[in-house]
Amino acid sequence: MNKIFFAAMGFAFLFGTRAQAQFEYKIVTSVESIVPMGLGRSRVIENNGQINAEELTTERSSGNDSQQGGVKRRDIKIDELSETKLLNFYSMTGINFQNIASNDAVLTSKINNLVKQGWELAYVTSAVESDAGKADGVGIFITRFIFRRKTSN
Secondary structure, eight states: OHHHHHHHHHHHHHHHHHHSOOEEEEEEEEEEEOOGGGOSOEEEEEEOSOOOGGGGOOOOSSTTOOOGGGSOHHHHOOSOEEEEEEOOSEETTEEOHHHHHHHHHHHHHHHHHHHHTTOEEEEEEEEEEOOOSTTTOOOEEEEEEEEEEEOOO
C-alpha cells in the first residue's frame, strides 16, 4: 500500500510541476507630479522594447572589484516606449481632486486595455517623494503596475 501511495505522490508531483504555467511580465509605470501650480510632468510609461539584463550584469570576485564601469548608460536606454499624459496632482490653488479622478480614469482605461490583450494585473507597488516644505516644492508619486500573462509553450 505504501508503494502505491508514494508512486501516486511522485506522479502527482511530476505532473503538477509540468502543469505549472509559465508567464511573461510587463511593467507599466505611472509618475504623477506633486509640484505646485501644474509645473511638473505626469505620465504613464510603457516599455515597448526588449533588453537583456544579462548583458548589463557583471560579477565581482572581490567586494571592491566592480566591472560596472564597462557597462555604458547608453546600452541600458531604450527608444521604444509609450507615453500617456496624466494631470498633475496640484493646480494653482493646491491639490486638485478632479485631476486625481481624471488620472484614475486614464489608468483604468490603460489597465482594461492590457487585460483585453491577455495581461493580468499581478502586483502593484508605489512610492512617494513628497514636498518637504517651503524650501522643497517638488515631488512625485510613482506606481508600478506589474502584469503577467501565460506564455504559449
